[in-house]
Amino acid sequence: xxxxxxxxxxxxxxxxxxxxxxxxxxxxxxxxxxxxxxxxxxxxxxxxxxxxxxxxxxxxxxxxxxxxxxxxxxxxxxxxxxxxxxxxxxxxxxxxxxxxxxxxxxxxxxxxxxxxxxxxxxxxxxxxxxxxxxxxxxxxxxxxxxxxxxxxxxxxxxxxxxxxxxxxxxxxxxxxxxxxxxxxxxxxxxxxxxxxxxxxxxxxxxxxxxxxxxxxxxxxxxxxxxxxxxxxxxxxxxxxxxxxxxxxxxxxxxxxxxxxxxxxxxxxxxxxxxxxxxxxxxxxxxxxxxxxxxxxxxxxxxxxxxxxxxxxxxxxxxxxxxxxxxxxxxxxxx
Amino acid sequence: xxxxxxxxxxxxxxxxxxxxxxxxxxxxxxxxxxxxxxxxxxxxxxxxxxxxxxxxxxxxxxxxxxxxxxxxxxxxxxxxxxxxxxxxxxxxxxxxxxxxxxxxxxxxxxxxxxxxxxxxxxxxxxxxxxxxxxxxxxxxxxxxxxxxxxxxxxxxxxxxxxxxxxxxxxxxxxxxxxxxxxxxxxxxxxxxxxxxxxxxxxxxxxxxxxxxxxxxxxxxxxxxxxxxxxxxxxxxxxxxxxxxxxxxxxxxxxxxxxxxxxxxxxxxxxxxxxxxxxxxxxxxxxxxxxxxxxxxxxxxxxxxxxxxxxxxxxxxxxxxxxxxxxxxxxxxxxxxxxxxxxxxxxxx
Numbered sequence: 001x002x003x004x005x006x007x008x009x010x011x012x013x014x015x016x017x018x019x020x021x022x023x024x025x026x027x028x029x030x031x032x033x034x035x036x037x038x039x040x041x042x043x044x045x046x047x048x049x050x051x052x053x054x055x056x057x058x059x060x061x062x063x064x065x066x067x068x069x070x071x072x073x074x075x076x077x078x079x080x081x082x083x084x085x086x087x088x089x090x091x092x093x094x095x096x097x098x099x100x101x102x103x104x105x106x107x108x109x110x111x112x113x114x115x116x117x118x119x120x121x122x123x124x125x126x127x128x129x130x131x132x133x134x135x136x137x138x139x140x141x142x143x144x145x146x147x148x149x150x151x152x153x154x155x156x157x158x159x160x161x162x163x164x165x166x167x168x169x170x171x172x173x174x175x176x177x178x179x180x181x182x183x184x185x186x187x188x189x190x191x192x193x194x195x196x197x198x199x200x201x202x203x204x205x206x207x208x209x210x211x212x213x214x215x216x217x218x219x220x221x222x223x224x225x226x227x228x229x230x231x232x233x234x235x236x237x238x239x240x241x242x243x244x245x246x247x248x249x250x251x252x253x254x255x256x257x258x259x260x261x262x263x264x265x266x267x268x269x270x271x272x273x274x275x276x277x278x279x280x281x282x283x284x285x286x287x288x289x290x291x292x293x294x295x296x297x298x299x300x301x302x303x304x305x306x307x308x309x310x311x312x313x314x315x316x317x318x319x320x321x322x323x324x325x326x327x328x329x330x331x332x333x334x
Numbered sequence: 335x336x337x338x339x340x341x342x343x344x345x346x347x348x349x350x351x352x353x354x355x356x357x358x359x360x361x362x363x364x365x366x367x368x369x370x371x372x373x374x375x376x377x378x379x380x381x382x383x384x385x386x387x388x389x390x391x392x393x394x395x396x397x398x399x400x401x402x403x404x405x406x407x408x409x410x411x412x413x414x415x416x417x418x419x420x421x422x423x424x425x426x427x428x429x430x431x432x433x434x435x436x437x438x439x440x441x442x443x444x445x446x447x448x449x450x451x452x453x454x455x456x457x458x459x460x461x462x463x464x465x466x467x468x469x470x471x472x473x474x475x476x477x478x479x480x481x482x483x484x485x486x487x488x489x490x491x492x493x494x495x496x497x498x499x500x501x502x503x504x505x506x507x508x509x510x511x512x513x514x515x516x517x518x519x520x521x522x523x524x525x526x527x528x529x530x531x532x533x534x535x536x537x538x539x540x541x542x543x544x545x546x547x548x549x550x551x552x553x554x555x556x557x558x559x560x561x562x563x564x565x566x567x568x569x570x571x572x573x574x575x576x577x578x579x580x581x582x583x584x585x586x587x588x589x590x591x592x593x594x595x596x597x598x599x600x601x602x603x604x605x606x607x608x609x610x611x612x613x614x615x616x617x618x619x620x621x622x623x624x625x626x627x628x629x630x631x632x633x634x635x636x637x638x639x640x641x642x643x644x645x646x647x648x649x650x651x652x653x654x655x656x657x658x659x660x661x662x663x664x665x666x667x668x669x670x671x672x673x674x675x676x677x678x679x680x681x682x
Binding site: 072073074075077078079081083084085086107108110112113115116119128130135202203204205206219221222256257259260 | 413414416418419422424425426427446447449451452454455458467469472541542543544545546565567568602603605606607
């Protein structure tokens, strides 16, 4: 198991649930609050992957939404950082697809009324709905806590090559996000740089998102995430001051009260983007030795929205690896 | 022209502001004074969460529905103003929950995005089988009252910290018009058996993950006697107490337990919320708002009182419509006293 963003941790958790006799270890060079997941707002609004069949994306989103919905309504919700939030997605011109594939999974999805659109004079069409948000670090810390309770070990370790692990582990699960570019040489994986501002504006109770995906306001538990940018191919993790100004201006134009926001923090993350999410089994071979690997990376802008669904699928693939290994060892180490 | 406003809650301060805004340039001699024994943050308005929402049934009181609408529309128009944050004004969405289907409220077209709840949404609230979702406004008393006070002070309105014992007391000092915005204590100035306390108690907690208001309704127990959760900009208000005829402003342990248990059952995530404050207050309840003129004979002088009290649990919701109506009544008084030139128009 490698890396401890939302994909790594949730996949590890799914594996402990489906294979209780497995011994699971999480290896990472970064833990919360220094992962890409910590930068993300964690909103459950799916990104559409061009090359993944829609029914599969819908299944992933549905599983994720259902899982988090149950937690949001329990006593653990505040610790897990999961909460419901309502708001609007607004468009400057009516989109081709007025009903996205996920409209029946979020709550109360409907077109905005004329009166509601008055609040957005530059926009002509909008959708109102209620969805979930996973605040980080709380959600990652909660996942880590759940993992530790199952006996899963967490190690800070930088792995340069999957083969380093073949003596210690029977199966490797690769959730390295952007790191897969180097680790497994996946040239289909590319960064999409995102800069966000996290501000103090506790009177903002709704999310507002421009349908172009570039400008958004996502209220979390303590801070509101203002975004953003989508810079394909940029690897820079340094905040850019001009971009900060631009994001702030765009968000204030959607929600003027943000002019009074305080304590602006700037963060940058690289979305690990791919035409389709790689959830796939592979058996590596070297000099007669085999190493089963399950990949779960390339979630780009939609990691939180589908994380549990892809984690479930990856856990099923791990199950298949175990079955294939059965006979040679009775307890698989991951 | 000396005008005295009795009461410094949302009704008194907003009426004063409305009158000053409309008449100070037309009546150069206008002197406005506010008299109260309690100022923010010790008024009834300061205890209110500040959610704009009328009662679910208007009992056919169309006038009040119009005043509610005037208030909503006015503040909706100010949402994007630079003063919004200072006023404590922002949009908020949420849920009204019922155990059986009910007719739509009179205010369904005043709020934004009013709709019924879907079955999946109702799964969040076991025990409730019907409900509404809508977007409304918050106007937090703890911010709005200081904001009103600042505006009035800037305009030269004077404040006096004293309990007025009678209208007479003010008239004998030379006040020409009294605005009676004394809320719960109006009965001390002039007996009014229709005015009764609707005692409420609230618990303020820190629960910043709650982004929606949730108001439950129990037809049997009556308005506000069923749990509600209202998130503000700093604290979340938990409530659900309405005791008609109870004058106690002391916090009750029994009510505390009832609010806490019921709200945690409604929203299990609240179990982890930290309690920061508790408060009790008296809603100035009346079958309808008393908003009318009364002429009082004092010797050979005619003194004018404009009553504006009895707003129950919907003071913030209705206040601006009432302030405008009070200002209109004041305008009538001015015209009668010939203090106001006849408005421009055809001369007959």
